[in-house]
Amino acid sequence: FSEMAQRIDAFTGGVGLSANPRTGFGDSARCLPLVALTSKSLVRNLDPMFDILAELLGESVFSDTGRLRTLLLEYRAGLEGMVVQNGHRLAMSLAARRFSRARALSEDWSGVHQLKDVKRLLEDLSDARLGELVGDLARVGSTVWDRSRFQMAVVGERAAVTRAGELAGSTLSAIGGGAAETPAGPENGFPGDRLREGWSTESAVNFVAAAFPTVRLEHADSAALAVIAKLLRSLYLHREIREKGGAYGGFALYSSEDGVFSLASYRDPHIIATLNVFDGAFGFLRGGGFSETDVKEAILQVCSEIDKPDPPGPAARKAFFRRVIGLSDAIRERFKQRLIALSRREVMTAAEQYFGGGLNQCSVAVIGSEEKLREANAKLPEPLELFKI
Incomplete structure (x- = not known):
């Protein structure tokens, strides 16, 4: 392990691996559980970098149970550390996990449920249990590292890309292949019951979060929902949650890929007051507490995110993943045109359609101390179901 780490440091700018469930665009709109392997190097180090990738993909061994035990303990510590650091994102993940298969997988792979699974796994670190885990990891690796499922992108100058393409072919030949692709099934059962x-x-x-399902990027109302998120954050949530409530931040997010709208607070001293603020957000929108100028400013905020310039490398990677999930430039352009032409009246119409049910239409998740949760439950008309992280 130390030798491989030294080679990675010597010949690359890093090697990364991540699991990211995505939702495809187009007619199927199916869940795409992706595993992304990334690396970068100077042109002169292309050969050793691809040697490293081939070895990682084709010769991974999990039999060192001592090292495996250490990695598991480090992984648990990292997950525990992120609870307070990224509590608002974890709460949003919990609240939205029943709205799509991708959201459910994301929660299982990187949310609170992942931490609970790792804690459960570490209850028994005996050699026998670790031996079973070694076998499980080997089976997962042989399934995931299958060249029939690989899609690869190489980014760089023309000559370097030509050489990297040749090396990529030899790298893929070092791993197994031939298994048929098994895409995730249709989105049956989503959205699920409110929680x-x-x-x-x-x-x-x-960390308080509320979420509810709306529509995705292709829908005519997606531009209005993106603008509503900006209006809520700048005109309502910042004032009510941060300035009046004393929290570090208040958020409104619209995920156009999944069609989920979320509200959240960060490092918040309150629970009930914040839930009341979330409920009041629906009244704020339906009451039209914003002007045509506010709408135009929100449109510019969304446009700035879409048009934000990226360096060539990151821009190419983003384009590659858009291709993987089927998000075409035509879909993006239609969204941009709807966004630019948006009026206050259209925003009001969308607010009436999607925000009419108030907090009753939302799933709610709160992360906090057991004492604070029990105090809130004693006063809430609809108590929270309590769990321990």
Whole structure:
């Protein structure tokens, strides 16, 4: 392991691996559970970089149970550390996990449920249990590292890309192949039942989230929802949650890929007051507490995110992943045109359609101390179901 780490440091700018469930565009709109392997190097180090990738893909061995035990303990510590650091994102993930297969997988792979699974796994670190885990990891690796499923992109100058393409072919030949692709099934059963949950941990502050399903990027109302998220954050949530409530931040996010709208607070001293603010957001929108100028400013904020310039490398990687999930330039251009032409009246119409049910239409998840959650439950008309992280 130390030798491989030294080679990675010597010949590359890093090697990364991540699991990211995505939702495809087009007629199927199916879940795409992706595993992304990334690396970069100077042109002179292309050969050793691809040698490293071939070895990682084709010769991975998990039999060193001592090292495996250490990695698992480090992984758990990292997951535990992110609870307070990224509590608002974890709460949003919990609240939205029943709205699509990709959201459910994302929660299982990188949310609170991943931490609970790892804790459960580490309850038994005996050699026998670790031996079973070694076999499980080997089976997962042989399934995931299958060249019939690989899609690869090489980014660089023309001569370097030509050489990298040749090396990529030899790298893929080093791993197994031939298994038929098994895409995730249709989105049956989503969105699921509304949930109201409280998750307790050692924290002096709370992270409150509410989420509900809307429509995706291809829909005519997607541009209005993106603008509504900006209006809520700048004109309402910042004032009510941060300035009046004392939280570090208040957020409104519209995910056009999944069609999920979320509200959240960060490092929040309150629970009930924040839920009341979330409920009031629906009244704020339906009451039209924003002007045509506010709408235009929100449109510019969304446009700035779409048109934000990226260096060539990151821009190419983003384009590659858009191709993987089927997000065409035509879909993006139609969204941009709807966005630019958006009026206050259209925003009001969308607010009436998607925000009419108030907090009753939302799933709610709160992360905080057990004491604070129980205090809130004693006053809430619809108590939270309590769990421990």
